Amino acid sequence: xxxxxxxxxxxxxxxxxxxxxxxxxxxxxxxxxxxxxxxxxxxxxxxxxxxxxxxxxxxxxxxxxxxxxxxxxxxxxxxxxxxxxxxxxxxxxxxxxxxxxxxxxxxxxxxxxxxxxxxxxxxxxxxxxxxxxxxxxxxxxxxxxxxxxxxxxxxxxxxxxxxxxxxxxxxxxxxxxxxxxxxxxxxxxxxxxxxxxxxxxxxxxxxxxxxxxxxxxxxxxxxxxxxxxxxxxxxxxxxxxxxxxxxxxxxxxxxxxxxxxxxxxxxxxxxxxxxxxxxxxxxxxxxxxxxxxxxxxxxxxxxxxxxxxxxxxxxxxxxxxxxxxxxxxxxxxxxxxxxxxxxxxxxxxxxxxxxxxxxxxxxxxxxxxxxxxxxxxxxxxxxxxxxxxxxxxxxxxxxxxxxxxxxxxxxxxxxxxxxxxxxxxxxxxxxxxxxxxxxxxxxxxxxxxxxxxxxxxxxxxxxx
Numbered sequence: 386x387x388x389x390x391x392x393x394x395x396x397x398x399x400x401x402x403x404x405x406x407x408x409x410x411x412x413x414x415x416x417x418x419x420x421x422x423x424x425x426x427x428x429x430x431x432x433x434x435x436x437x438x439x440x441x442x443x444x445x446x447x448x449x450x451x452x453x454x455x456x457x458x459x460x461x462x463x464x465x466x467x468x469x470x471x472x473x474x475x476x477x478x479x480x481x482x483x484x485x486x487x488x489x490x491x492x493x494x495x496x497x498x499x500x501x502x503x504x505x506x507x508x509x510x511x512x513x514x515x516x517x518x519x520x521x522x523x524x525x526x527x528x529x530x531x532x533x534x535x536x537x538x539x540x541x542x543x544x545x546x547x548x549x550x551x552x553x554x555x556x557x558x559x560x561x562x563x564x565x566x567x568x569x570x571x572x573x574x575x576x577x578x579x580x581x582x583x584x585x586x587x588x589x590x591x592x593x594x595x596x597x598x599x600x601x602x603x604x605x606x607x608x609x610x611x612x613x614x615x616x617x618x619x620x621x622x623x624x625x626x627x628x629x630x631x632x633x634x635x636x637x638x639x640x641x642x643x644x645x646x647x648x649x650x651x652x653x654x655x656x657x658x659x660x661x662x663x664x665x666x667x668x669x670x671x672x673x674x675x676x677x678x679x680x681x682x683x684x685x686x687x688x689x690x691x692x693x694x695x696x697x698x699x700x701x702x703x704x705x706x707x708x709x710x711x712x713x714x715x716x717x718x719x720x721x722x723x724x725x726x727x728x729x730x731x732x733x734x735x736x737x738x739x740x741x742x743x744x745x746x747x748x749x750x751x752x753x754x755x756x757x758x759x760x761x762x763x764x765x766x767x768x769x770x771x772x773x774x775x776x777x778x779x780x781x782x783x784x785x786x787x788x789x790x791x792x793x794x795x796x797x798x799x800x801x802x803x804x805x806x807x808x809x810x811x812x813x814x815x816x817x818x819x820x821x822x823x824x825x826x827x828x829x830x831x832x833x834x835x836x837x838x839x840x841x842x843x844x845x846x847x848x849x
Contacts, residue, residue: 387492389415391716392506392519394498394662397424398702399693400525401482403709408489410717415492415517417508422482422493424527426702428475429547434570436471437550438735441577445737452774462578464555471550500663504688521688521716524669524676525709526658528694533653535622536562542630543623543649546571556580556647560632562620564591566734568652569607573736576612583613583644585634590616592734596746596795602779603797606738623649657695673697680724682712690716704730731809733802738778741805744793744812747783756786758818760842762834764798766849769829775799780838782808782818789817794838800831807835818842 391407393400396418407414421428440462447460486493494517496510506522507514530545532538538545549571557580561572564586576582584591584607590600591607591614604614617637624631631645656674669684670677675697682690690712693705707725714722731743750757764770764778778798785792794808811821818839826836840846 386516386518389413389519391521392517393523393525395525395527396422397525397527398426399705399709402706403523403713404491405485405489406710406713408491412717415494417494417498419497421479423479427478431702432478433471433475433550435735436474437574440467441574445577468551500667523712524691524695525693526662526695528655528657531654531656536620536651538651542625545651549650558646560646560649563652569734569736571650572612576610577737585615585618585620587619592740595740595742597748599740599795599797603740655700681715682708699727699730729812731805735802738798739801740797741801742795743805743809745783746793750783750792758784758786758842760838762837762841767834769831780834782838782842784818784842789819804832804835
């Protein structure tokens with residue numbers, strides 16, 4: 386039986402990063418992966434969707450050529466080529482992870498792993514099982530799309546993110562069920578390319594985890610683009626036709642309506658991959674389809690750790706990667722390892738306009754009992770945004786009025802998914818409004834708005 390210091394079950398962002406850090410720390414490491422290295426993120430999530438959204442962004446800009454002094458005729462797109470490029474991007478990155486495994490001398494084991502006894506697993510591939518043992522085992526099996534009774538995907542008319550990413554033909558009309566990051570990104574992609582898109586959200590606003598003000602701004606922008614938004618609404622049933630689906634929608638006040646579309650995308654959350662990996666036998670605690678682990682990834686079972694989407698929110702690749710590093714360093718006995726602080730994990734949604742945030746919303750900051758101060762700065766006041774032709778957006782900051790602590794930052798507009806890291810660094814470094822106010826931001830850049838939104842919290846904004 387092959388023996389290792391660490392075996393990581395799952396080769397997604399959390400798993401492969403954990404393995405790399407373990408190898409860097411001198412631990413003999415293996416990764417078990419049942420499909421492709423890179424997991425959902427690289428193959429069917431974060432990366433290929435960004436490639437798709439880049440294509441839709443270009444299509445959007447092509448229809449604004451006159452604004453920038455250009456002209457062109459007979460504009461058209463080829464959905465097959467758009468999808469092909471997205472798949473090539475995913476493949477390139479998955480191959481890159483394979484290269485990193487070789488570089489760090491990490492053993493890659495293909496198949497499905499199951500815990501059999503303390504420190505031991507069996508990996509099954511093509512019906513054959515092989516045993517392995519390790520002093521430490523890290524569970525990084527990820528999560529999958531949630532399904533609901535009566536709203537099951539069939540891969541043809543009713544899609545999950547997988548089918549939505551590789552459409553055989555471009556649907557002229559779509560119903561997107563769920564307005565979180567996944568739902569809104571697909572709604573944005575298809576709407577920008579010309580599909581009639583309706584988004585249904587059971588809660589009273591789209592992007593419900595975001596700050597209310599940012600959520601309202603984004604919804605207004607989506608509506609302006611022609612997206613139909615139905616909030617406080619549920620999908621009662623889906624009836625499949627020959628090449629369409631008729632949905633029955635029910636609003637909060639009890640009114641029902643039917644809507645017929647070519648395809649439906651389900652984006653109603655995710656559930657952890659906790660089945661068939663021997664968790665019950667190992668004594669691992671599972672709550673609401675997620676493994677229970679402490680802030681260092683320990684499950685309570687000696688030598689058994691868990692990271693990433695498997696352990697729950699926030700369901701983000703960068704959070705999983707960071708957890709992988711934390712666990713690797715705990716296993717290796719590195720001193721002073723900091724536990725994960727979810728309030729310092731930024732969230733990014735790559736719709737158009739983009740949305741990004743870190744820390745508390747204004748409502749949560751108020752509910753915490755703190756005295757707060759809020760700063761805002763609109764994109765229309767920024768020279769670079771106007772020069773880019775992207776003057777719609779908002780940057781918002783929330784500070785503790787007494788200590789100056791940055792409690793949260795929220796943005797909507799072009800490239801905010803790149804800008805948010807500035808505020809994430811501020812949260813991690815425990816910078817105050819005064820520290821940020823004294824920071825010199827380059828001109829002309831979009832980042833200047835971050836400075837102005839800080840200054841505005843103290844009524845010192847310069848350009849509004």
